[in-house]
Amino acid sequence: MRLAAFATLAATALLAACSHVPSQAPQDDPIVLMIGLDGLRYDAIDRWDAPNLQALAERGTRPERMIPVMPSKTFVNFYSIATGLYPEHHGMISNSPWDAAAERHFNNAEGSPQDPFWWQGEPVWITAERQGLRSHIMFWLGSESPVDGDMASVWHPYEHNKPYDERVDEVLAWFDAPAGEQPRFAAVYFDHVDTVTHRAGPFTPEEGQAVAEVDRLVGEIVDGLEERGLLDRTNIIIVSDHGMSAVSTERVIRIDELADLDGILFEEGMGSYGMGLEPFLMGYGSEEDVNRVYQALQGADPRIMAYRRQDYPDHWHFDHPDRGPDLFILAQPDWLITTSSTDLSNPYHASLHGMHGYDNRAESMGATFIGAGPVFPQGTRPTAFENVNVYGIIACALDLEPAQTDGDPAEIARITGGNCPAE
Known part of the structure; x- marks a missing residue:
């Protein structure tokens, strides 16, 4: 019976290890x-x-x-x-x-x-x-x-x-x-x-x-x-x-060549370096914009699948009420998603040969x-x-x-x- 549901790359150097009052424990406790x-x-x-x-x-x-x-x-x-x-x-x-x-x-x-x-x-x-x-x-x-x-x-x-x-x-x-x-x-x-x-x-x-x-x-x-x-x-x-x-820059899907992405905010593009090479995209936008992009991506490329928030597979379990994306675009394993502005000759991108983030099953x-x-x-x-x-x-x-x-x-x-x- 299921119970009721309920690396970082940089960190501050100002805090040291913190300690509480120690408790005593028998020597044979697990x-x-x-x-x-x-x-x-x-x-x-x-x-x-x-x-x-x-x-x-x-x-x-x-x-x-x-x-x-x-x-x-x-x-x-x-x-x-x-x-x-x-x-x-x-x-x-x-x-x-x-x-x-x-x-x-x-x-x-x-x-x-x-x-x-x-x-x-x-x-x-x-x-x-x-x-x-x-x-x-x-x-x-x-x-x-x-x-x-x-x-x-x-x-x-x-x-x-x-x-x-x-x-x-x-x-x-x-x-x-x-x-x-x-x-x-x-x-x-x-x-x-x-x-x-x-x-x-x-x-x-x-x-x-x-x-x-x-x-x-x-x-x-x-x-x-x-x-x-x-x-x-x-x-x-x-x-x-x-x-x-295993991934390669030879297996990349430029998502903006398949759909007009205007009106959709993609979390993966919000960092300092913009859109990279991703196994998925999490998009946020109005119902109208989400439906438009979703429809454009249906059948557009067999290596990707687009899902609206109401359509997620049951086994995903990431539809957090405030953070779950309105649109989720997922690549098949071994493929990557990016946009046409990404320079695949960039040494960082060119040296990428392993990725995760694909369907958890x-x-x-x-x-x-x-x-x-x-x-x-x-x-x-x-x-x-x-x-x-x-x-x-x-x-x-x-x-x-x-x-x-x-x-x-x-x-x-x-x-x-x-x-x-x-x-």
């Missing part, structure tokens, strides 16, 4: 450590050598893939993982949403990552804090913003260039603190695979090197937990936000989930599941009373082999 590996396709560790990730899968569970929410973008999905909510309920419907009611555009440089206006729902670190468990978070989407004044015990403004080994060192240092100051829930984010495969594309040697690097980092974290005597009571959860599809958008620890059965490979169930798995592992989410208790029970029974 721990959850969630590691976010941006852009790690569901099949990447089958195609490349990843001994540490494979070892976690062998002693735990690895579903065949994790289904991202729509659209299959980073901010959208890492926040759905954190809250257990679809974008229509948590409000982060793209990497830089437009709120039509407030006429506001999410902007990293203007402090949007710290602004509670953009981040709705209750992230799992807030659930933990409100029930007396410390949470330490490094660079997870949404962790910079308070929820009714509450934040994780430790959190950081995003630093894209913070060396990965320093991230590992700090995570392990959290567990060197006195017992009452250690986290019961911890999370850390690594962008590496996504950053590399946007440029090189999936199925390339560069992807393999990136997978090897994050596998090394995961191995160091696992070894560090074992050295500290914490591995047996730690549930390690590996998640990615989406997969990756597309196989190439499949994400990774690996869970190893007390709450997970050993060596299982369940069928695919939706990422809105991760919150519930974490809540169960920590014996938390969950907030209302879009997760399915039956799915949570299935992925955990019945260790989190549906009630």
Whole structure:
């Protein structure tokens, strides 16, 4: 039964990690450590050598893939993982949403990552804090913003260039603190695979090197937990936000050559650099203008589909009341949308060989989930599941009373082999 619905590229350097009053915890209480590996396709560790990730899968569970929410973008999905909510309920419907009611555009440089206006729902670190468990978070989407004044015990403004080994060192240092100051829930984010495969594309040697690097980092974290005597009571959860599809400037659709776009505001064109190469466009305008463009695009090119707000497929779940677009134009995987003014010879565009954001049920958008620890059965490979169930798995592992989410208790029970029974 479905429960009731309800990287950043720049950040301020003015805030340091923030701390709350520590709570005491028994030495054998369970721990959850969630590691976010941006852009790690569901099949990447089958195609490349990843001994540490494979070892976690062998002693735990690895579903065949994790289904991202729509659209299959980073901010959208890492926040759905954190809250257990679809974008229509948590409000982060793209990497830089437009709120039509407030006429506001999410902007990293203007402090949007710290602004509670953009981040709705209750992230799992807030659930933990409100029930007396410390949470330490490094660079997870949404962790910079308070929820009714509450934040994780430790959190950081995003630093894209913070060396990965320093991230590992700090995570392990959290567990060197006195017992009452250690986290019961911890999370850390690594962008590496996504950053590399946007440029090189999936199925390339560069992807393999990136997978090897994050596998090394995961191995160091696992070894560090074992050295500290914490591995047996730690549930390690590996998640990615989406997969990756191979793209090229030879597979581009110039949308303004198919329809007159006057009167439509496209969120993707609102940034400093204008329209780039996109897997989709979110448009806002009057009913008349939306219908005109929608009709012009019907059958105009088989590689794109246009949807009006009332026509979205049921499985998308991103029709937020204030931020859902009036018109959504979606390319097929491997294709990109732009306008005739875009210079495809620009080195930034020309070097783009990987993209995500396509239909969340597309196989190439499949994400990774690996869970190893007390709450997970050993060596299982369940069928695919939706990422809105991760919150519930974490809540169960920590014996938390969950907030209302879009997760399915039956799915949570299935992925955990019945260790989190549906009630």
